[in-house]
Amino acid sequence: MQEEFNEIFLKYHEIITLGVYGTAIGLMLIGLYAILTKKNLVKIVIGLSIFDAGIHLLFVGIGYVKGGTAPIFSPGYENAGNRMVDPVPQALVLTAIVIGFAVTAVALSLVIRLYKHHNTAKIDQIKSLKW
């Protein structure tokens, strides 16, 4: 099983690289596009989430080690230390996801209040603070 996978990995290495990095960067750019062009506040918040998701995906992606297993020393894997994937990015991404969630939640609550206050959710109409 493991060997098979490694073989596939080696064979389609470029495509997999492209797939992981491309998806991640693509997600980031899509998120940024939404943030920068969409007028609706909720869409902007969604854009933020997508942007974050892209970064999180990159985190997970760079932690991968060719042929590595999950970094858990479960029974049968006691001495697999040298073939495990990098655990650090996974731990970090856990933190990052939770933080991203918290930010999104706060953002949505702000959107609710903005909508109540201005009766609109268009960002270019909410400009009472300027200059």
Next chain:
Amino acid sequence: MKKVLVIILLVIIGYFLAETFINIPFGENRIGDINLEKPTAAGYYLSNTTEKSKVANVITAIVVNYRGLDTLGEVTVLFLATTGIASILYRRKEEEENAETERLSLPSSNIVRSGARVLFPTIALLGIYVFIHGHLTPGGGFQGGTIVATGFLLMLISYKGFNTNHNRMVWIESLAGLSFIFLGIWGLISDNTFLGNIPEVGKLNSLISGGLIPLIYIAVGFKVAVELTGILDILLKIKPKK
């Protein structure tokens, strides 16, 4: 016009990101030999977790122990998000009385409701299982807490009358948070270092093992569950304008 500008900008950013990541080959082993005298951080974690932290799940060890301060911060961020949302969407007493503070509820059929009632304990149980076994299997406090919160979400959207007990939630939240810190302080007292791991009971890969790690993760699990539920509760309580 603006869109064109944005697309041009994004293309440039994409180019530079790609340029950077081209030089970071995917799947390359950057950990190095874990048995070196001075390995990389990841290597150190992989080689030392079982002996020194006495847990099988390296990620859990990192999250709760090696980088425990991050997790404490993370818990704080969640706590602050709840607090913040509560203050952002706060209403004065008189507003509370005047406004219809009914929770937003989607029309749910009988099937959904009875299904939710059946599913809720299962989901909660699954969540609790996940955070109790955080040091053995993938998952842990955050994941388990989230699962529990989804159970509550299900209940909140299917039952109009379903109310979380605010008072009890405050208690659980505070106590869970405090127990995280006090477990850390226990380490500070006994080991002279905050979050220091207490000598283990039980064997590796058994439920009772890993010193303080599972205890902390359970506290985190409770806290996350309650906080997420709290956030959902507050956000759902806002009635949209007619």
Next chain:
Amino acid sequence: MNIFFLIILIFFSGAILSFIINKIAPKFSGITTFITIAVVVFLFFTQIEINSITQFSLGGIQMQFGVNNYTYIFAILVLGLSLLASLYSIKYMQNNDRLGYFYSNFILTVTGMLGIIFSRDFISFFIFWEIMTWSSYLIVLYNGKHSSKSGMKYMIFSAIGAYAMLTAIVSIKGSYGTFIISDAIQQGAFNFSENIYIPIMLLIGFAVKAALMPLHVWAPNAYSKSPMSFTSIFSGAMSKMGILGMGLVLASVYSQTTNDNTFSVLVLKQVLGWLGGITAVMATIYALIQTDAKKLLAYSSVAQLGYIIVGLSTGTKLGVMAALFLAVIHAVFKGALFMVAGAVEKQVGTTDMTKISGLIRKMPFTFFTALVSIIALAGIPPLGGFVGKWMLYEALITESNNYFLVIVIFFSSTAAFLYSYRFLFGLFLGQEEKETEHVKEAPVTMIIPMVILALILIVTGAYPGILFEPIAHGMHYLGFSDVNWDMSVLVNVWGEESNMAYINLSIGVVFVVVFLFLTIKGYKGTKNVGTKDISTSGEIPTENENLTFQLDFFKPFERAAAPLYKRSMDKIWNDLGNALEAIFDFTRRIYTGNGQTYALFVIIFLVILLIFKNTLFTN
């Protein structure tokens, strides 16, 4: 405790005390101020040794306090004038609000000036300079809403000056590694062949306080809008701080002239001289058309400072001596004149010359002061103003051959007669207005300082040697050797005490006789006629008609000089200010208020940095 620190401490505690006392008993606030200054005057003249130096360090910077012969001249001037002015204020400021505010700032201003005199290093110099500036700014604001604009102007120009100075100071530190003034001079910080901008920056800084064209626009308003008891030291003493600094810098620049930089020094001399001359002429012309006595005096101050700067710019012994002499005399007579204006304002309620006239009967002592001071101002013998101007002409003609400048100065000096006449005649002579019938002479504590100043003028006019001696010492400190009284034809003949005393005595006798004669005759033979009492000529004027002859006093002259008034420096600065305001208004529009735009800014910034990353950041 060191005497210098003690004096500064007394001043600061006096400032705080007068502020607090005002809350408890407003009446005693002024007296506290007077006592504070009196104590310092006493300490200064009994305890301080000239040329003693106190070293200390503050904030890691070496500092020195000390008084030398040169600054001693200014110390006398500052302390004497502020003592008299504080005495004068007690009654003058009575019944005003916020006395604590006024008096504490008054003391702080004096502190600043004395601190400048004490400082032998640039940093403490600058610190006291700024204390002086902001405390005087606060007093300019004292009169409320309508003075806030002139206060702002004053502060902006002061800041420009102060920061020009600071630039020079830190540059000196950067290039010569010292903040001590004498070290810097020794190492050639003011040497034109080493650098030009340090002395120039310093001169700009001082020129603002000395109200030199084109940096003078703050002065007329600031002088006239602040309370008169303060203006007398504002115009009398504080402007001399600018002169102090300019003298110091210029003397060093001139003494370090070598063959390399003769030309640039010459240019400096000419530019400064002409600026001074133009200042004098323009300010005089503006003074002519003022109907408000305070404003007239304010413009006149600017003009007089112009003379002083002309004197300094010559860089010759006689020129500098004339400048310093004029500086002292100007302080005295302008201090007195502003006190006169204050007394009139206090007793009559206005200083508008078209509204009042004929105060001579009501306020004889004030008139006496005004008369003596005006004689000094106009440069009529035998008082000091004449001596100073004579020496100035002599210096320009015999030592620097700057004949055109002489003409300019002479013109301005002659024109000064016109406004002097207007001031004296407008306020004190002529028929009485009905509105001024109730007016009485000013209170005695206001009269005393004025009369003292007038007497000083007479005495120094008679015995200019009293002033020439310290000035000669001071010039010696500046590096002018062999300063003698016989440099000037005038002083040579008159400056010796015996000669001058005769003239003085005879003029005094004549004055007294004429004065008595006129008084007796006046009381017996003249009839007191009001301006409205002209019914005999056929038409009966209405009550509201303004018939004082001050109205349109110099109308023909005004018409002749009209093109000059059109293009005032004021307008140029105002236009500049408006242009800047427009820029400020434009910049803030960058913050559009749209959150998305801000996000776009971030991305654009990121992209720009990324594109230029290899040029911006290299290994």
Next chain:
Amino acid sequence: MVITPIHYIIVPLIAAFAIPLISKIHKELYRIVPGIVMFYNIIISFVLMKEVNEVGYISEIIAGWEAPWGINLIITPFSGFLVSLISVLGFLIWLYQYRFKKVIDVGEIKSYGIMQMLMITGAIGIIITGDIFNLFVFMEIVAITAVSLTSFYRGRDGAEAGFKYLLIGSFASAMVLLAILILYTQVGTLNMAEISERMHLVPQGIKATILILFIVGFGIEAELFPLNGWAPDAYSQAPGPTSAAFAGIVVKAGIYGLIRIIFTLFDIDGAFDFLIIAGLVTMIIAEFSAVKQTNLKRMLAYSSIGQMGLVLIAFGIGTKEAVFAALFLMFNHAIIKSLLFMTGSILMYNSKDKTILSIHGIAKKLPYVSILFAIGSFAIVGLPPFSGFWSKLYILTAAANKEMILLIIAILAVSIVEIVYYFRVVSKLYFAEDTEHIEIFKPSINSLIAMGVLAITIIVIGVYPDLITGYLHNAADMLLDKTSYIKFVLNNNVQIQ
């Protein structure tokens, strides 16, 4: 129990988690507890400052893992100084607001206390942590609290300001996260000392990219132009004490992040020049924008941005002297701008339409607040004998020693602009007729004490700067001494008992 840096973090957290519980016991407790915590912070700071000035560094490792592997908290004279400053300010801000909120019932006060306290904790965390990802976490704590506090008042446009802050702030966190990610792939560690040690291994192109991402990320927190669009809105809409905390505490943490990255982590040329240019542009644009403001707090916000620009310029000059000057300016700005925001928000609260135009002659009704505001204004524009003068002088001296005359002229020209808009307010405050008679809300005695302490500090430091210059010189030396920092963290990770 021995006082160690971790107390900075656990004590406020215990309080934060416990406040919801203890507020059930007594209603007043949740107001007081943050104050006690802040006061304890001051005690920690002073104990640690004393120690650090003898020892040089204090490091504490978390969970018993030695430095490159676990997270370590490290206190250098530099960070110790900032932390002490933040602690003292935090306490004063608490003192200022202690009964303020009782009078004005606007929101959930319980959350307010918690968030204010944790914002300060987050800022302290940013400064004392030795781990780059931990720094990110603390940054997020600050960001979330700052956003929530900005939108705390319901009557204002707080939500709008908060949303803008959040939008730009999440860019900041994303950039920092991305930078950390790339950095991790290159050096394989998250400990800042080790990163710094291995920095030379990173290829130049990637290094520059990482630096740029960090600059954008922390630049947003440090209010760099053009990343500071959120700042005027947030400052002007946040409650007064929070604005004070933004200016005094949050920005300092942002600047610290930026400086730490550039001084300690990277060994790249051009970063210093970049700081000077960015600082100059920031300063000029912000100060220009401040002139025409009608909202006092917004004006103060622009001024704050401008001052941060000046701080960056000073850091960019890069000599020991300049760093010292920058630290001094940070200190001054923290106390002065806090004072200005504290007094300014009381003035604004009492003006009729919340603009500068309507504070005419309010000095008669609020004499103490007005005079404190005037002191603050005088100090911030750098007039002696107030403390602001010294920092400006030191910066100029440092610039002059590097012969940057144009820079000096630019700084001073901008100072004149500063004088214009501050003195305009002061003269309005004192010398204009008051037109409207409105009910005056007088500050409570504890607010006055808090403001008075700041004002006295301003004057005392202004008259006798030697009180703190010693510490600052020490701090500046340590910031520039990168090698001994690395050496200490990586080799001498014996825990100090």
